[in-house]
Amino acid sequence: MKIMIALGFEGSANKIGIGVVKSDGTVLANPRHTYITPPGQGFLPRETAIHHQHHILPLVHAALKEAVLRPQDIDCLCYTKGPGMGAPLQVVAVVVRVLSQLWKKPIVAVNHCVAHIEMGRVVTGAIDPVVLYVSGGNTQVIAYSEGRYRIFGETIDIAVGNCLDRFARVLTISNDPSPGYNIEQVCIL
Secondary structure, eight states, X not given: OOOOEEXXXXXXXXXXXXXXXXXXXXXXXXXXXXXXXXXXXXXXXXXXXXXXXXXXXXXHHHHHHHHTOOGGGOOEEEEEEESSOHXXXXXXXXXXXXXXXXXXXXXXXXXXXXXXXXXXXXXXXXXXOEEEEEETTEEEEEEEETTEEXXXXXXXXXXXXXXXXXXXXXXXXXXXXXXXXXXXXXXXX
């Protein structure tokens, strides 16, 4: 079976990233840029989308350069379809559609939650994980059953990811590289 190479676009929140990945899980490049607001402030969809507009094409060039590839070496373009913030997701979707037309490459829409789980499976070698997925507005217990990922439980009020984001804002903890990571660092000290 031929190893495929995908150029992946993720821009569902305040980070914009472009990855180059082989179908065997090998990551060839993963440049990204974070929209950083002052400590104590969150990020709004419109400003986040403008950030992504400014950084997406330089990140595409950086990813191809780091992977030592040209557009003709790419087999498909993948992008985060959702869930996430609407305006930043639209920026990514438009760029992917334009590049698909220019480069004559097929597009693969990816579910943000499933992508996190699959990345975790590749990194850890997990075969059939049950996952507590905590990301922004999502807190879910997810597992693979009957041929697809299924949600077996989720919060119906405030998601843990948003709770961490709000907690960091109240304490004026930076969102660079992420509020949850920075809260962990403060708590370890």
